[in-house]
Amino acid sequence: MSTVDLSRYSFSGGEHAAVDDLTSLPQMDHQRLVLAGIDVHDKAVSGAFMQMDHAGVHCQTRQEGLELMDIRKALEKYDGLPQHCWKLLTPDKDDFTRMAHEQLNGGYFVRVAKGVRLSEPVQSCMFIKGHGAGQSIHNIVIVEEGAELHILGGCATAHDAGHAAHLGITEYYVEKGGKLTFTMIHNWGESTVVRPRSAGVVDAGGVFQNNYILLKPVGDLQMNPLISLNGEGAVARFNSVVVAPVGSYVDSGNRIELNAPHTRGEVISRVLTTGGTVINRGLIRAAASPARGHLECKGLIMGGGRIHAIPELDSNQDGVELSHEAAVGKIAQEEMEYLMARGLDEDEAASTIVRGFLNVDIMGLPAPLQKAMDEQIALLDAGKAM
Amino acid sequence: MLEIRDLHVSVHGTPVLKGIDLHVAPGETFILFGPNGSGKTTLLLSLMGFSGYEVTRGEIIFKGEDITHAPMHERARLGLGMSFQRPPTIHGLATGKLVELCSRGREVDVPALARRVHFDQFLARDVNAGFSGGELKRSELLQLMAQRPDLLLFDEPESGVDLENMALVGKTVRHLLDGMPDNCNASLRQRAKCRSTSGLIITHTGHILEYVNAHRGQVMYNGKLCCEARPREILDHIALHGYQECLRCLASDMFGKIAEAPLS
Numbered sequence: 061m062s063t064v065d066l067s068r069y070s071f072s073g074g075e076h077a078a079v080d081d082l083t084s085l086p087q088m089d090h091q092r093l094v095l096a097g098i099d100v101h102d103k104a105v106s107g108a109f110m111q112m113d114h115a116g117v118h119c120q121t122r123q124e125g126l127e128l129m130d131i132r133k134a135l136e137k138y139d140g141l142p143q144h145c146w147k148l149l150t151p152d153k154d155d156f157t158r159m160a161h162e163q164l165n166g167g168y169f170v171r172v173a174k175g176v177r178l179s180e181p182v183q184s185c186m187f188i189k190g191h192g193a194g195q196s197i198h199n200i201v202i203v204e205e206g207a208e209l210h211i212l213g214g215c216a217t218a219h220d221a222g223h224a225a226h227l228g229i230t231e232y233y234v235e236k237g238g239k240l241t242f243t244m245i246h247n248w249g250e251s252t253v254v255r256p257r258s259a260g261v262v263d264a265g266g267v268f269q270n271n272y273i274l275l276k277p278v279g280d281l282q283m284n285p286l287i288s289l290n291g292e293g294a295v296a297r298f299n300s301v302v303v304a305p306v307g308s309y310v311d312s313g314n315r316i317e318l319n320a321p322h323t324r325g326e327v328i329s330r331v332l333t334t335g336g337t338v339i340n341r342g343l344i345r346a347a348a349s350p351a352r353g354h355l356e357c358k359g360l361i362m363g364g365g366r367i368h369a370i371p372e373l374d375s376n377q378d379g380v381e382l383s384h385e386a387a388v389g390k391i392a393q394e395e396m397e398y399l400m401a402r403g404l405d406e407d408e409a410a411s412t413i414v415r416g417f418l419n420v421d422i423m424g425l426p427a428p429l430q431k432a433m434d435e436q437i438a439l440l441d442a443g444k445a446m
Numbered sequence: 447m448l449e450i451r452d453l454h455v456s457v458h459g460t461p462v463l464k465g466i467d468l469h470v471a472p473g474e475t476f477i478l479f480g481p482n483g484s485g486k487t488t489l490l491l492s493l494m495g496f497s498g499y500e501v502t503r504g505e506i507i508f509k510g511e512d513i514t515h516a517p518m519h520e521r522a523r524l525g526l527g528m529s530f531q532r533p534p535t536i537h538g539l540a541t542g543k544l545v546e547l548c549s550r551g552r553e554v555d556v557p558a559l560a561r562r563v564h565f566d567q568f569l570a571r572d573v574n575a576g577f578s579g580g581e582l583k584r585s586e587l588l589q590l591m592a593q594r595p596d597l598l599l600f601d602e603p604e605s606g607v608d609l610e611n612m613a614l615v616g617k618t619v620r621h622l623l624d625g626m627p628d629n630c631n632a633s634l635r636q637r638a639k640c641r642s643t644s645g646l647i648i649t650h651t652g653h654i655l656e657y658v659n660a661h662r663g664q665v666m667y668n669g670k671l672c673c674e675a676r677p678r679e680i681l682d683h684i685a686l687h688g689y690q691e692c693l694r695c696l697a698s699d700m701f702g703k704i705a706e707a708p709l710s
Contacts, residue, residue, distance in 0.1 A: 394534045403522035416538025
């Protein structure tokens, strides 16, 4: 892992006035935000939260049973959230957690009340606008018993704010029978340093589904979230799509602990390097039986770059079923020729296969976002794959 | 439509086709017979331009153009279409999307086309992912229906297909070759006149002959073509005598070599 000097970033003073209407943001920011999952024109949302540098500039809820507020406000209102704050992660884990603990400058608290099933997503956005700005945020997500929530979270830097740092603590709590879908789209700058630190617990019968998309360059990103399935029958799924252009360094993994009988975990990742480095980790650990887990890391190397796949399975239980599948390689000639026999030229065939490989369609994204992702993928120079 | 002259093809340095001469006229359907390993599939793959099939001599002329060394997609765009016997799975690519790509911008009603081969339920599925033998064939046909080739290359349309699917496959192949809409009341003469799609079909069982109007046929044996006759006649002959009978049709200098070729 590379070293990061946090003293190069300013973690305070990035204040901004409230933005009541997200459409009033500059047009250039709109485009950056769409790629980070935030459609400022989208009316089909349950709520929206936006943080710019160190200020929570926008917060709106449109649904009964949904609480959404700046984390600092929530800590004040709920006496420091003793049940949920710093329960899954410890501040002294590393420099980044320490910084987020000592110099908290944002994040959100979201809670969906028992039995409330929200069909429309909550949009959340962490936006870095100031040059040299450091965000050290803390998010707490609580899905109460039988409730359902979809968070569409985007993180982005403005066009001109490449040099920035984002440290993010996120704690997820999915109570009995609850369902949380967390879709995260990153849209950073070429020199942005990113250190998310996330952990979650899922109670009996709960479902945690995580979708992660990174299609744009990033300076240095390192994350390895951990989900613990503590209740019987709980399920966790991680689905990641990572593209690393020249200059990107991504060390990204997903960990699932199967701590109760009949739990299931799945980690699926698709990685494409067009010149960058990706360490692609995956870990499923089973401490209860019966339990099932499957890891799948697939990587394509196009035009240089490096992929290091590290799938790990760990258990001491009789009767668990854990498996993994890892592959790093190139586009199959057989698939290329199949498409070329239908009249697609080499470039068309390669990009069609790459688009299928990076299949973001299965994440069920809203249409404008899906379109934006398709456009991004189309821009990849897939012709180099051969 | 297609003119093959003295075609020699090697696979990994081993000569497989040893001087093929073949002519297929517009609207004509030609049937290739021959034992396993005789080079039939190699001929089709060489025509389509697959990598690994090296033309060492001779030429392939398609619609007046020399395509002997043309890239695959150019052959396809010129009007060559092939049904694959074992097509690869492409994850993340929906079958319907591929059908659309096959039409190359021409307007096609994909669901309507799919209904004709009972494949409308499969359009959202990944290309060839977990398809049965019959499903693979229907998927291939659907793609070809969108592609509308002028020369259809079909390797064993009946393999892996049950009887019920065979009727559907057979009728669809006929339809592709005829280029006539269903229930068209054109006279036989009109049909023959309109027919411009040609076919080059490999068959072992001959089931496909029940459905298509095959005009000529030949037997391939050890990389050479012999025994030109009406396809029905060839089939009856093979059924009766096996491929040994075809040996007589070959030149005597080839005889020794062919006798060594394994018969299956």
